[in-house]
Amino acid sequence: MKGKRTGRILGIMVLAMGLATGAASAASVQQQLVQDSILEQVLKRGVLRVGFSTFVPWAMADKQGNFIGFEVDVAKRLAQDMGVKLELVPTKWSGIIPALLTGKFDVIIGGMGIKAERNLKVNFSIPYYYSGMSIVAHKEMAKGFKLPEDFNRPEVVIAVRLGTTAVAAAKKYMPKAQLRQFDEESQALQELLNGKAHAMVSEEPMPAFMAIKHADKLFVPLAESFDKSPIGLAVRKGDVDTLNFLNNWILVAQSEGWLAERRHYWFETRDWESLVE
Numbered sequence: 623m624k625g626k627r628t629g630r631i632l633g634i635m636v637l638a639m640g641l642a643t644g645a646a647s648a649a650s651v652q653q654q655l656v657q658d659s660i661l662e663q664v665l666k667r668g669v670l671r672v673g674f675s676t677f678v679p680w681a682m683a684d685k686q687g688n689f690i691g692f693e694v695d696v697a698k699r700l701a702q703d704m705g706v707k708l709e710l711v712p713t714k715w716s717g718i719i720p721a722l723l724t725g726k727f728d729v730i731i732g733g734m735g736i737k738a739e740r741n742l743k744v745n746f747s748i749p750y751y752y753s754g755m756s757i758v759a760h761k762e763m764a765k766g767f768k769l770p771e772d773f774n775r776p777e778v779v780i781a782v783r784l785g786t787t788a789v790a791a792a793k794k795y796m797p798k799a800q801l802r803q804f805d806e807e808s809q810a811l812q813e814l815l816n817g818k819a820h821a822m823v824s825e826e827p828m829p830a831f832m833a834i835k836h837a838d839k840l841f842v843p844l845a846e847s848f849d850k851s852p853i854g855l856a857v858r859k860g861d862v863d864t865l866n867f868l869n870n871w872i873l874v875a876q877s878e879g880w881l882a883e884r885r886h887y888w889f890e891t892r893d894w895e896s897l898v899e
Contacts, residue, residue, distance in 0.1 A: 659863040660728045669707045672697040673722055674732035675715040677807060678828050679888045681732065684897045692888040696750070697731045699880065700871060714805060716785040719743055723858060729868070733825065735787040735851035745861065746854035747868040750881055754847025755791040758829035758840050759821035760814055767843045770795045773821055781810040781819040788823040791849040796823075815839055825851075827889045834892075 664670050674681050674693055681691040689710055701708035711727040722730055722744060733753065736746045759767060767773060773780060778799040782788045783806065792801055802819060804810040811832060814822045822829070826847050833842045855868050875881045887893065 659861050660857060661861075661864040661867050664704065664706055664728055667706070669709050670697075670701040670704060670729070671709045671711055671727035672701075673711045673713045673718055673727035673730045675713055675718055677733055677825070678831060679894065682898055685899075690894065690897060692751075692884055693731050693733060695884045695888075696881075699875065700731070700868075703871060715783060716805060718785075719856070722856060728857070729864075730856035733853055734856055735825075736854045737787065737790070737851075740856070743859075744856040745859050745865055746856055747865060748872055749852035749854050750872045750876070751853040751885060753787075753825045753851055753853050755788060755823060755849040755851075756826045756829040756842065756847045757821050757823055757844055758814070758832045759843045760817060760819065761839055761841050763817060763820045764841075764843060767820075770844065770848060772843070774798045776800070778821070779819040781813045781822040783807045783810050783824065786825075787849075787851050788825065792823045795848065831892075 674689075674697070676682050676689075677691075677693075679691050681689055681693045684690045689712070694710070697710065698708055709727075711721075713721050713726070715732075718730055718732065718734075719740065721727065730744070733751075734740070734746075735753065736749065740746075757770075757773065759773075764773070764778075774796040776798050778796070779802060780792050780796055780799045781802050781804065782792050784803040789801070789803060792799070799820075802810075802813060804813065807824065807828070810819075810822050810824075813819045815836060821843070822832075829842055833840045855872075857864050857868070872881075
């Protein structure tokens with residue numbers, strides 16, 4: 623009996639030691655995950671590196687060569703609330719996700735639509751904005767066009783920026799049209815201005831702005847936007863702490879009305895136009 627009792631006691635002791643070791647191991651793993659998070663790295667570095675690409679009026683260069691726009695305001699406020707400096711890293715849109723994954727910067731703040739195929743590669747925050755697709759068309763080449771179906775013809779040429787949600791929208795709503803993709807939005811616009819494309823598909827409010835700026839050549843044929851998309855901040859996968867911080871930061875910025883105020887300024891007014899022209 624004594625031997626059995628001793629065996630049971632030893633078994634309980636071994637089990638307790640195993641549980642304690644497991645708990646210590648789990649705590650160690652958790653601590654390592656915290657230390658490895660982008661959030662902790664940014665705080666230690668004292669600099670938040672933000673990847674973005676130029677889209678009017680999301681992000682663009684002013685007369686002095688400094689970047690301004692809705693996304694730039696978001697990046698500045700985020701860095702300020704974190705108590706760190708901001709480093710803007712302009713990147714070609716077609717390579718912006720690979721650049722994030724290789725550690726060129728910490729987060730993408732660039733009007734990126736939350737899409738399933740993108741979510742396979744990166745983690746998205748909750749949406750901080752919803753963007754709709756619109757069309758700006760050439761007055762002569764697209765004369766009489768008023769509906770998305772009018773552009774869904776084999777002889778119609780649509781210009782879009784490579785790697786953007788505009789590509790998917792054009793393929794979805796105008797699958798019969800010829801799609802020409804360009805690295806930069808300015809290149810797609812120039813194709814349209816040169817009369818080599820019937821229209822350009824892009825996120826609002828860019829089409830409306832371009833129609834006003836080039837009123838002699840361009841117009842907006844659709845009364846409303848189409849294919850609305852939620853916009854989120856993108857980070858590398860597996861970083862729960864950083865994602866949690868970004869989600870709560872967005873909730874606070876929304877509740878304060880700050881995001882709505884910035885959206886109004888950049889998307890619903892032209893008060894900033896003198897800064898870039």
